[in-house]
Amino acid sequence: MFYIYCPYCGEHREEEEFHPKGQAHIERPKEPEACSDEEWGDYLFFRDNPRGVHHEMWVHAVGCRKFFNVTRHTVSYEILETYKMGEQPSITADSQSQAREGAAVSQQEGVRA
Amino acid sequence: MSNAATFDTRTDTAIPVESPLAYSYRRSGAPQAGGPSRLQLRERAMLGHLILRGGAIVLDEAVRDVLGISLPGQPQALVQDASGERSIQWLSPDEWLVIVPGGEEFPLETKLREQLGSAHFAISDVSGGQTLLELSGEAARELLMKTVIYDVHPSNFPVGKGVTTVFAKATTILRRPSDERWELVVRRSFADYCYRWLLDAGAEFGINVQQ
Numbered sequence: 001m002f003y004i005y006c007p008y009c010g011e012h013r014e015e016e017e018f019h020p021k022g023q024a025h026i027e028r029p030k031e032p033e034a035c036s037d038e039e040w041g042d043y044l045f046f047r048d049n050p051r052g053v054h055h056e057m058w059v060h061a062v063g064c065r066k067f068f069n070v071t072r073h074t075v076s077y078e079i080l081e082t083y084k085m086g087e088q089p090s091i092t093a094d095s096q097s098q099a100r101e102g103a104a105v106s107q108q109e110g111v112r113a
Numbered sequence: 114m115s116n117a118a119t120f121d122t123r124t125d126t127a128i129p130v131e132s133p134l135a136y137s138y139r140r141s142g143a144p145q146a147g148g149p150s151r152l153q154l155r156e157r158a159m160l161g162h163l164i165l166r167g168g169a170i171v172l173d174e175a176v177r178d179v180l181g182i183s184l185p186g187q188p189q190a191l192v193q194d195a196s197g198e199r200s201i202q203w204l205s206p207d208e209w210l211v212i213v214p215g216g217e218e219f220p221l222e223t224k225l226r227e228q229l230g231s232a233h234f235a236i237s238d239v240s241g242g243q244t245l246l247e248l249s250g251e252a253a254r255e256l257l258m259k260t261v262i263y264d265v266h267p268s269n270f271p272v273g274k275g276v277t278t279v280f281a282k283a284t285t286i287l288r289r290p291s292d293e294r295w296e297l298v299v300r301r302s303f304a305d306y307c308y309r310w311l312l313d314a315g316a317e318f319g320i321n322v323q324q
Contacts, residue, residue: 008206009276010188014262016279062284063277064188064205 002077004058007084008066017062023047024055024069051075053093058082117226121219122238132158133244133301137308143322144312150321151252154311157245161218162298163211164204165225167234172209175228176201179221184209191275191288202275202288210286210298212245244304246297246311252318253295260314261287265295281310 002015029035029043048054054074059067071080071089080091134156165172165184173184185192185203193200199217202210213221222236248256257265263278264270265287275288275296283306286298299307312320 008188013278016262062279064208066205 002079004070004079005082006060006063006066007068007082008064009060013060013063017060018058019061021057021059021067024057050093053080053091053096055089055092119219119222119226122241123216123219130159132156133304134158134308137305138324140305141309141312143324144316144320146319146321148319150250150319152248152250152256152315152318152320153323154315154320155247155249155323157247159215160240160245161211161213161215161221162238162240162243163213163218163222164237164239165209165211165234166207166236167229167232168207171229171232172234175225175232176211179224179228180211180213189274189276191273191290193290197290200288200290202286204277204286212298215240241301243298243300246299246304246307248295248297248311249293250318250321251293252315253293256311256314256318257287257295260310261285263287280307283307 002018003012004015004018005012006018026043026047029039032040035043051074054072056070056072057067058070059065066085068082068084069087069089070082071091072078073080081089083089165176169184169186173186176182176184180194180199180201182192182194182199182201184201188203188206191200191202199213200211202212204210211221218238218240222238225236254265261278261280263276270276270289272289272292275286277284277286279285280287280297280299283299283303285303285307288296288298290296297307312322
């Protein structure tokens, strides 16, 4: 079971109160008529399926009924952060891999010393 | 004044009114504890329930003027007036539940609409859609512990808090207006389910239903 922090309610709630709503930060093309079929198809049907950090949308269906974003690790299932709609994540796949490289470098240095 | 069409849902015609639990009382009865009871259940039917939606600052001003209570801005907050009969609860960042004695909701709605003028807001009268159940007694918290998924320990659920959560398998607003009293706001279509659940779960505490 997840214990999810709702950024609007300001506290952790049981997973039972939430519903996942798919990938976050999908932007509707400004001019749908100007899209190629491929672009429009990508927007409508194609979603990322990363191994690692993923940003997804959840809704606090039983509580405040607001949508918000969750950064979740798809391997460990760990929820790294939750943030309100319209905000940008502070933890991304890039920031995670940089942190890991940094840790690896310091480990190597530790070995050398 | 907005041009929304409003009408008083309480008519003067002599149609017998029944609480959402009327059927349940007939079907499941209202158990009375023989001896001293650790749990009391009482329905406070026919209250006026209003849902306010809009910006907190605009609504707060209007509600202060009309009702004399300030709008709770903090999540999960519940405020009451001095008599405890009128309350406002935070439901979401732009949504509040106002409960007032039955019959006051239409005059209140009208006054709020006048006060709010052309501001961006919505007021819906949901009095007919839900009912309020009141639990009291020392076993009330024990009963809630085996029913709701939310943590009802006093350290997490102080007086003046109210949350929307899952009660058995129904969505319920759970609130704590005073130390020994808990209130459940349930949908009228779920009222019979919740009532029978409460009777079943409360049997071990010798539940006492006051009609």
